[in-house]
Amino acid sequence: MISINSKIINALSGLLKQNDLAQIRSIVENIKTDVQKPSNDKNVIQNNVSKRKTDAVKSKFLLGELDQILVTRTIERTKYYIQRLIRGLSETKTGKINDINLLKWKEYNDILTDSLWILEKRNTSGAHYGGYWGNFIPQIPNQLLRRYTKKGEWALDAFLGSGTSLIESKRLGRHGIGVELLQKVANSAAKVIEREDNLYSTRTEIIIGDSSSLDFEYELYRRKIKSVQFLIMHPPYWDIIKFSKNKRDLSNAKSIEDFLKLFGKTVDATYPVLDKDRYFALVIGDKYSGGNWIPLGFYTMQEVLKRGYSLKSIIIKNFDETKGKRNQKELWRYRAFVGGFYIFKHEYIFLFKKK
Numbered sequence: 001m002i003s004i005n006s007k008i009i010n011a012l013s014g015l016l017k018q019n020d021l022a023q024i025r026s027i028v029e030n031i032k033t034d035v036q037k038p039s040n041d042k043n044v045i046q047n048n049v050s051k052r053k054t055d056a057v058k059s060k061f062l063l064g065e066l067d068q069i070l071v072t073r074t075i076e077r078t079k080y081y082i083q084r085l086i087r088g089l090s091e092t093k094t095g096k097i098n099d100i101n102l103l104k105w106k107e108y109n110d111i112l113t114d115s116l117w118i119l120e121k122r123n124t125s126g127a128h129y130g131g132y133w134g135n136f137i138p139q140i141p142n143q144l145l146r147r148y149t150k151k152g153e154w155a156l157d158a159f160l161g162s163g164t165s166l167i168e169s170k171r172l173g174r175h176g177i178g179v180e181l182l183q184k185v186a187n188s189a190a191k192v193i194e195r196e197d198n199l200y201s202t203r204t205e206i207i208i209g210d211s212s213s214l215d216f217e218y219e220l221y222r223r224k225i226k227s228v229q230f231l232i233m234h235p236p237y238w239d240i241i242k243f244s245k246n247k248r249d250l251s252n253a254k255s256i257e258d259f260l261k262l263f264g265k266t267v268d269a270t271y272p273v274l275d276k277d278r279y280f281a282l283v284i285g286d287k288y289s290g291g292n293w294i295p296l297g298f299y300t301m302q303e304v305l306k307r308g309y310s311l312k313s314i315i316i317k318n319f320d321e322t323k324g325k326r327n328q329k330e331l332w333r334y335r336a337f338v339g340g341f342y343i344f345k346h347e348y349i350f351l352f353k354k355k
């Protein structure tokens, strides 16, 4: 079956031979009408919201380009815009670290490029259930995987938890490896990830172990994986949530120094398996203790910078109130007035590049 894109390219190529502006405009109007018609494609899963959103963005881009052709007054300029659109529809130009087609960069308006992320609702589609205390919202790995990996590449999550990042990598056609200290948590993540459709036949590997002392090179070698192209870490925010009683659990570190030592060891352990010039994302928030703001974010950032990475971005992401805090909103405001502090509303995503 000939795709809608090929049909448009054929029609546009025909226009390049025309010299009558009125005739060209009338054909472009017809193409516009076609683009605005709802899709009859049987493959379009009707309730797949993200697919429908992507289609809407694509036709918005296309309609914008067609309008540009329609308002142009000279035949030369009109043909220039037609040629530009043909190129945009038929060619791809991607960089080394993702599949974003730079010739159609305007189509990606759902990919964030600003350093302030206000993410509203948690995405609960597919296997995401959001029930793990201390998980992150799927939009975080979704954004990062699309910016920093290509389909078929490997992403490593050193603090897997409920498997949010591996569900996203499976969905986006990236292979995923996750390490989780707690067997029960890892087993339940494996089950949840299994529920996600494997449309791109990707591999998912789960390792039960301590990321701060794991021999990552050996673990990859055993699985016939050469290296990874993206690394993500969402460690415990020290002891804010205690994940277990296990001594190796970062949430049980006795002091901030111990916490940073274990975190640093994890950065060291994962370092050899990430390809050079590829990205590492650290998702973490700060902590309040004894009347003082403890900047876990900046402390952990410094640990990474000591270890062969350069800093590419610091993203501030809004932080949804926990249910407890939501019920006590007024009380927290009162405490803030009395205590002279501000209530946490953000966390960080630090982006590093391996030197």
Ligand SMILES: C[S@@+](CC[C@H](N)C(=O)[O-])C[C@H]1O[C@@H](n2cnc3c(N)ncnc32)[C@H](O)[C@@H]1O
Pocket: 132, 134, 135, 136, 137, 158, 159, 160, 161, 162, 163, 164, 165, 179, 180, 181, 182, 185, 209, 210, 211, 212, 234, 235, 236, 237, 243, 248, 249, 250, 251
């Ligand atoms: C903040 S949670 C990660 C949540 C995850 N991003 C999600 O969406 O479910 C941190 C996880 O790290 C695990 N963890 C703590 N210490 C660890 C260690 N030394 N090695 C591996 N995992 C560890 C905890 O059990 C917990 O599940």
